[in-house]
Amino acid sequence: MEQWVWPPRYDETHRPPDGQTHWFPRRETMPAERRDELIAARIREVMAYAWDNAPFYRRKWDEAGIHPSSVRTLADFEKVPVVRKEELRADQAANEPFGSYLCVSPDEVKHINGTSGTTGRPTAFGIGERDWRSVANAHARVMWAMGIRPSDTVLIASPLSLYWGSWGAYTGAERLGARVFPFGAGTPGQTARTVRWMRQMGVTVFYGTPSYALHLAEVAADEGVDPASLGLRAMFFSGEPGASIPSTRSRIVEAFGAEVYDSGSMAEVAPWMNLAAAADEPGVLCWQDLVYTEVCDPAGHRRLPYGAEGTPVYTTLERTSQPMIRLLSGDLTRWEAPTAERGRTYPFLPRGIYGRIDDMFTIRGENIQPSAIDDVVMAVPGYGGEHRVVISRETAMDTLAVQVEYDPGQPESSLPGWAERISNRLRTVLGVGATVVPVRQHTFDRTEFKARRVIDNRELLRRMADEPLPGREP
Ligand code: 8LE
Numbered sequence: 001m002e003q004w005v006w007p008p009r010y011d012e013t014h015r016p017p018d019g020q021t022h023w024f025p026r027r028e029t030m031p032a033e034r035r036d037e038l039i040a041a042r043i044r045e046v047m048a049y050a051w052d053n054a055p056f057y058r059r060k061w062d063e064a065g066i067h068p069s070s071v072r073t074l075a076d077f078e079k080v081p082v083v084r085k086e087e088l089r090a091d092q093a094a095n096e097p098f099g100s101y102l103c104v105s106p107d108e109v110k111h112i113n114g115t116s117g118t119t120g121r122p123t124a125f126g127i128g129e130r131d132w133r134s135v136a137n138a139h140a141r142v143m144w145a146m147g148i149r150p151s152d153t154v155l156i157a158s159p160l161s162l163y164w165g166s167w168g169a170y171t172g173a174e175r176l177g178a179r180v181f182p183f184g185a186g187t188p189g190q191t192a193r194t195v196r197w198m199r200q201m202g203v204t205v206f207y208g209t210p211s212y213a214l215h216l217a218e219v220a221a222d223e224g225v226d227p228a229s230l231g232l233r234a235m236f237f238s239g240e241p242g243a244s245i246p247s248t249r250s251r252i253v254e255a256f257g258a259e260v261y262d263s264g265s266m267a268e269v270a271p272w273m274n275l276a277a278a279a280d281e282p283g284v285l286c287w288q289d290l291v292y293t294e295v296c297d298p299a300g301h302r303r304l305p306y307g308a309e310g311t312p313v314y315t316t317l318e319r320t321s322q323p324m325i326r327l328l329s330g331d332l333t334r335w336e337a338p339t340a341e342r343g344r345t346y347p348f349l350p351r352g353i354y355g356r357i358d359d360m361f362t363i364r365g366e367n368i369q370p371s372a373i374d375d376v377v378m379a380v381p382g383y384g385g386e387h388r389v390v391i392s393r394e395t396a397m398d399t400l401a402v403q404v405e406y407d408p409g410q411p412e413s414s415l416p417g418w419a420e421r422i423s424n425r426l427r428t429v430l431g432v433g434a435t436v437v438p439v440r441q442h443t444f445d446r447t448e449f450k451a452r453r454v455i456d457n458r459e460l461l462r463r464m465a466d467e468p469l470p471g472r473e474p
Helices: 025-029 032-053 055-063 085-094 129-145 164-176 190-201 210-222 246-256 370-378 412-430 457-466
Strands: 109-114 124-128 153-156 179-181 205-208 234-237 259-262 284-286 291-296 309-316 325-328 331-334 353-356 361-363 366-368 383-394 397-406 435-439 454-456
Touching: 032 055, 032 309, 032 325, 055 085, 109 129, 109 164, 124 129, 129 164, 153 164, 153 190, 164 179, 164 205, 190 210, 205 210, 210 234, 210 246, 246 259, 246 370, 353 370, 361 397, 366 370, 370 383, 370 397, 370 412, 383 457, 397 412, 412 435, 454 457
Parallel strands: 153 179, 153 205, 205 234, 234 259, 383 454, 397 435
Antiparallel strands: 109 124, 291 309, 309 325, 309 331, 331 353, 361 366, 383 397
């Protein structure tokens, strides 16, 4: 039944009665301090395992003068050096195909996933059968907390390829006993077919990215289908900010009339639903007994007190094939102390993950997160469904422009005033002015996956300056 052992072992027949809100009541509701003691003990086991089986970790900790036996408390653990994604990539290049942090024999790898490789060499995830089962059990448990039940039909509406997101949702829904509909996303014409199939199959739960849900709503409307009539009861999301961003969230709720749950950390730390909402509200809980999350100072990587903003650092507590021990995310969040109020004694990230440190830009001394701009423009009546953020350099000063699609229902004569209202709102929220340019609806491509809305012309200018001119020696 309910157990928490190392290496992880699950009773595959366990499923609570429908009316029970917790899959594993003890693990989810124990006093947070008691859980932290158990986590410290589990970390010792996980580190000892990695030391014995992964040259990658042994080398790294050796260099830092750390041995698993010297890590007794969570305070000791803060001193363990973080792992960066570049290190994993380099280690895989040197130790094909899964890296020297693979802790099982290559024969035991039963599933392969990977990063999309948009930045540099893709990283392969080699997943042993035990890990696949742990992820299935963990995700079933988290999805149970979202109110998903065996009577549901769960649509997987994200790419069924290298992306762990889709497979993680798939395996969790399957373990929970729901009906899984792996429709995928990303092939031409697929979205209109998604709408038709959703209706025919009586889909009740949607999984995908927030951007894709909004695109799906537009396509449904174009097909003459009110998205709210599709009958979705719950929608859970991962992959990008949105489900915890107030205006994106309300656009989704208004379109579909469903409950909305945010979830997701990083593919590397699957079960990536370790950050997930357990109520129809913005924000996510840190399911600490699955993956131990520390919100850290981005420079020194020490844990920050509750209330602070920092970057999540993750440690898998149930992975045996490629354990991640203090993986640095580079994302941004703010965390709050556990309370009993939310029915689970986990720390809480009230605004979810709201961006990446690397995507933040600075205009006249103000640090700006793209998601803060999304939040403003998507809340504006007459918003036409997409926008782009353009950063340029004029003389010595960086400037910000936001191109915003307007709803065709708006008379053109009202557009200058409309743009000015958005601009004023942006100034209030961001602390700097922005030029707002209204553009026709469907000017910009929609995405089936994760949105990229920032165009950094400064970057373009820098690259052009660096590139040799044709016919001239570099
Ligand atoms: C805000 C978690 C998963 C499998 O859906 C995923 O997207 O993993 P992936 O492809 O490794 O990308 C991880 C990055 O996506 C994170 O570092 C973060 O920047 C972003 N991300 C994932 N889930 C969320 C998110 N950002 N809210 C989320 N719920």
